[in-house]
Amino acid sequence: DAGVTQSPTHLIKTRGQQVTLRCSPKSGHDTVSWYQQALGQGPQFIFQYYEEEERQRGNFPDRFSGHQFPNYSSELNVNALLLGDSALYLCASSLVPGKETQYFGPGTRLLVL
Protein backbone atom coordinates (compact mmCIF):
# COMPACT_ATOMS: atom_id res chain seq x y z
CA ASP A 1 0.00 0.00 0.00
CA ALA A 2 1.77 3.14 -1.24
CA GLY A 3 1.87 6.05 1.14
CA VAL A 4 1.79 9.72 0.26
CA THR A 5 4.47 10.64 -2.27
CA GLN A 6 5.79 14.06 -3.19
CA SER A 7 8.06 15.39 -5.89
CA PRO A 8 10.60 16.78 -6.18
CA THR A 9 12.37 16.17 -2.88
CA HIS A 10 14.46 19.33 -3.12
CA LEU A 11 14.22 22.44 -5.22
CA ILE A 12 16.21 25.66 -5.55
CA LYS A 13 14.64 28.75 -7.13
CA THR A 14 15.38 32.45 -7.29
CA ARG A 15 13.18 35.31 -6.19
CA GLY A 16 10.37 36.10 -8.58
CA GLN A 17 10.26 32.66 -10.14
CA GLN A 18 7.35 30.27 -10.05
CA VAL A 19 7.35 26.72 -8.68
CA THR A 20 5.08 23.68 -8.91
CA LEU A 21 5.13 20.91 -6.33
CA ARG A 22 3.35 17.60 -6.76
CA CYS A 23 1.65 15.15 -4.44
CA SER A 24 0.09 11.72 -4.86
CA PRO A 25 -2.19 10.71 -2.00
CA LYS A 26 -2.19 7.44 -0.14
CA SER A 27 -4.05 4.73 -1.99
CA GLY A 28 -7.79 5.08 -1.46
CA HIS A 29 -7.60 8.66 -0.18
CA ASP A 30 -9.43 11.44 -1.97
CA THR A 31 -8.60 14.55 0.05
CA VAL A 32 -5.28 16.40 -0.13
CA SER A 33 -4.06 19.15 2.17
CA TRP A 34 -0.91 21.24 1.85
CA TYR A 35 1.17 22.67 4.68
CA GLN A 36 4.18 24.96 4.86
CA GLN A 37 6.79 24.25 7.53
CA ALA A 38 9.37 26.97 8.02
CA LEU A 39 12.63 25.96 9.66
CA GLY A 40 12.19 25.32 13.37
CA GLN A 41 8.44 25.84 13.32
CA GLY A 42 5.28 23.79 13.18
CA PRO A 43 3.49 23.26 9.86
CA GLN A 44 0.98 25.91 8.75
CA PHE A 45 -2.12 24.93 6.77
CA ILE A 46 -2.21 26.32 3.23
CA PHE A 47 -5.31 24.74 1.67
CA GLN A 48 -7.26 21.54 1.19
CA TYR A 49 -8.65 19.97 -1.98
CA TYR A 50 -11.56 17.57 -2.26
CA GLU A 51 -13.48 16.63 -5.40
CA GLU A 52 -11.12 18.84 -7.41
CA GLU A 53 -12.14 21.96 -5.51
CA GLU A 54 -10.45 24.04 -2.85
CA ARG A 55 -12.51 23.41 0.29
CA GLN A 56 -10.57 25.25 2.96
CA ARG A 57 -7.81 27.82 2.88
CA GLY A 58 -5.40 29.08 5.49
CA ASN A 59 -3.91 32.53 5.80
CA PHE A 60 -1.77 32.49 2.66
CA PRO A 61 -1.74 35.02 -0.19
CA ASP A 62 -3.15 34.36 -3.64
CA ARG A 63 0.38 33.65 -4.89
CA PHE A 64 -0.27 30.19 -3.48
CA SER A 65 -2.66 28.21 -5.64
CA GLY A 66 -3.42 24.58 -6.19
CA HIS A 67 -5.15 22.00 -8.24
CA GLN A 68 -6.51 18.51 -7.77
CA PHE A 69 -6.78 16.06 -10.63
CA PRO A 70 -9.42 13.37 -11.22
CA ASN A 71 -7.02 10.73 -9.87
CA TYR A 72 -6.87 12.76 -6.61
CA SER A 73 -3.25 13.84 -7.05
CA SER A 74 -2.56 17.49 -6.43
CA GLU A 75 -0.24 20.34 -7.30
CA LEU A 76 0.80 23.36 -5.29
CA ASN A 77 1.87 26.40 -7.29
CA VAL A 78 3.66 29.40 -5.85
CA ASN A 79 4.14 32.49 -8.01
CA ALA A 80 6.50 35.42 -7.57
CA LEU A 81 8.64 33.57 -5.04
CA LEU A 82 9.94 35.44 -2.02
CA LEU A 83 12.87 34.54 0.20
CA GLY A 84 10.34 33.85 2.95
CA ASP A 85 8.78 31.08 0.90
CA SER A 86 11.80 28.89 1.68
CA ALA A 87 10.37 26.00 3.68
CA LEU A 88 9.45 22.34 3.72
CA TYR A 89 6.15 21.86 1.91
CA LEU A 90 4.17 18.93 3.19
CA CYS A 91 1.27 17.19 1.55
CA ALA A 92 -1.21 15.18 3.60
CA SER A 93 -4.01 12.95 2.44
CA SER A 94 -7.13 11.61 4.09
CA LEU A 95 -10.29 9.78 3.18
CA VAL A 96 -13.09 12.33 2.87
CA PRO A 97 -12.76 15.55 4.88
CA GLY A 98 -13.73 15.11 8.47
CA LYS A 99 -13.68 11.35 8.47
CA GLU A 100 -10.12 10.15 8.78
CA THR A 101 -6.70 11.04 10.09
CA GLN A 102 -4.34 12.84 7.75
CA TYR A 103 -1.18 11.04 6.61
CA PHE A 104 1.82 13.05 5.52
CA GLY A 105 4.32 12.68 2.73
CA PRO A 106 8.07 13.27 3.12
CA GLY A 107 7.83 16.83 1.88
CA THR A 108 9.53 19.01 -0.71
CA ARG A 109 12.25 21.30 0.58
CA LEU A 110 12.19 24.59 -1.31
CA LEU A 111 15.04 27.07 -1.11
CA VAL A 112 14.53 30.51 -2.61
CA LEU A 113 17.71 32.51 -3.26
Added chain:
Amino acid sequence: GNSVTQMEGPVTLSEEAFLTINCTYTATGYPSLFWYVQYPGEGLQLLLKATKADDKGSNKGFEATYRKETTSFHLEKGSVQVSDSAVYFCALSRAAGNKLTFGGGTRVLVKP
Protein backbone atom coordinates in the same frame (compact mmCIF):
# COMPACT_ATOMS: atom_id res chain seq x y z
CA GLY B 1 -9.26 30.87 16.77
CA ASN B 2 -7.72 27.50 17.44
CA SER B 3 -4.20 27.30 18.84
CA VAL B 4 -1.79 24.78 20.34
CA THR B 5 0.97 25.53 22.81
CA GLN B 6 3.66 23.03 23.63
CA MET B 7 6.76 23.21 25.75
CA GLU B 8 9.84 24.52 24.09
CA GLY B 9 12.84 22.31 23.65
CA PRO B 10 15.27 21.00 23.30
CA VAL B 11 14.61 18.33 25.86
CA THR B 12 17.74 16.27 26.53
CA LEU B 13 17.39 12.93 28.28
CA SER B 14 19.42 9.84 29.01
CA GLU B 15 18.31 6.50 27.65
CA GLU B 16 15.60 4.82 29.77
CA ALA B 17 14.55 8.14 31.31
CA PHE B 18 10.90 9.23 31.56
CA LEU B 19 9.70 11.70 28.95
CA THR B 20 6.88 14.22 29.28
CA ILE B 21 6.05 16.86 26.69
CA ASN B 22 3.33 19.28 27.72
CA CYS B 23 0.65 20.38 25.26
CA THR B 24 -2.32 22.64 25.87
CA TYR B 25 -4.86 23.84 23.36
CA THR B 26 -7.48 26.49 22.74
CA ALA B 27 -10.43 25.54 20.60
CA THR B 28 -14.18 25.78 20.48
CA GLY B 29 -16.17 22.61 20.80
CA TYR B 30 -14.50 19.22 20.98
CA PRO B 31 -11.47 18.99 18.72
CA SER B 32 -9.58 15.84 17.88
CA LEU B 33 -6.04 15.84 19.26
CA PHE B 34 -2.90 14.37 17.73
CA TRP B 35 0.78 13.85 18.32
CA TYR B 36 2.99 13.70 15.24
CA VAL B 37 6.71 12.89 15.20
CA GLN B 38 9.27 14.15 12.70
CA TYR B 39 12.60 12.37 12.40
CA PRO B 40 15.56 14.26 10.91
CA GLY B 41 15.08 14.97 7.23
CA GLU B 42 11.66 13.35 7.07
CA GLY B 43 7.99 14.31 6.97
CA LEU B 44 5.50 13.89 9.78
CA GLN B 45 4.36 10.53 11.11
CA LEU B 46 1.21 10.14 13.17
CA LEU B 47 2.20 8.88 16.61
CA LEU B 48 -1.17 8.76 18.35
CA LYS B 49 -4.54 10.46 18.51
CA ALA B 50 -7.63 10.93 20.67
CA THR B 51 -10.99 12.09 19.43
CA LYS B 52 -12.99 12.70 22.60
CA ALA B 53 -12.53 13.69 26.22
CA ASP B 54 -10.82 11.11 28.47
CA ASP B 55 -9.67 9.05 25.48
CA LYS B 56 -6.13 7.76 25.79
CA GLY B 57 -4.07 7.43 22.64
CA SER B 58 -1.09 5.08 22.71
CA ASN B 59 1.53 3.77 20.32
CA LYS B 60 5.12 2.52 20.53
CA GLY B 61 5.17 3.05 24.30
CA PHE B 62 3.94 6.65 24.05
CA GLU B 63 0.67 7.70 25.68
CA ALA B 64 -1.43 10.85 25.87
CA THR B 65 -4.81 11.44 27.50
CA TYR B 66 -7.35 13.98 26.23
CA ARG B 67 -8.15 16.18 29.25
CA LYS B 68 -11.05 18.49 28.46
CA GLU B 69 -11.07 20.10 31.91
CA THR B 70 -7.45 21.27 31.58
CA THR B 71 -7.46 21.51 27.74
CA SER B 72 -4.33 19.39 27.67
CA PHE B 73 -2.90 16.42 25.79
CA HIS B 74 0.49 15.74 27.35
CA LEU B 75 2.73 13.12 25.75
CA GLU B 76 4.52 10.59 27.97
CA LYS B 77 6.85 7.66 27.57
CA GLY B 78 8.17 5.64 30.45
CA SER B 79 11.59 4.66 29.07
CA VAL B 80 13.01 6.46 26.07
CA GLN B 81 15.51 5.10 23.58
CA VAL B 82 18.08 6.85 21.42
CA SER B 83 15.81 6.13 18.45
CA ASP B 84 13.12 8.38 20.02
CA SER B 85 15.27 11.42 19.24
CA ALA B 86 13.05 13.55 17.01
CA VAL B 87 10.80 16.60 16.96
CA TYR B 88 7.33 16.04 18.40
CA PHE B 89 4.32 18.11 17.34
CA CYS B 90 1.01 18.40 19.12
CA ALA B 91 -1.92 19.26 16.84
CA LEU B 92 -5.68 19.62 16.81
CA SER B 93 -8.45 19.54 14.27
CA ARG B 94 -12.13 20.24 14.58
CA ALA B 95 -12.72 16.86 12.95
CA ALA B 96 -10.39 14.06 11.88
CA GLY B 97 -9.32 14.84 8.33
CA ASN B 98 -10.01 18.52 8.73
CA LYS B 99 -7.20 21.07 8.72
CA LEU B 100 -4.63 20.61 11.45
CA THR B 101 -3.40 23.35 13.75
CA PHE B 102 0.08 22.56 15.07
CA GLY B 103 2.14 23.63 18.01
CA GLY B 104 5.68 24.84 17.48
CA GLY B 105 7.26 21.44 18.08
CA THR B 106 9.51 20.08 20.82
CA ARG B 107 12.90 18.67 19.94
CA VAL B 108 13.88 15.64 22.01
CA LEU B 109 17.43 14.36 22.17
CA VAL B 110 18.08 11.04 23.89
CA LYS B 111 21.69 10.30 24.76
CA PRO B 112 23.05 6.80 25.29
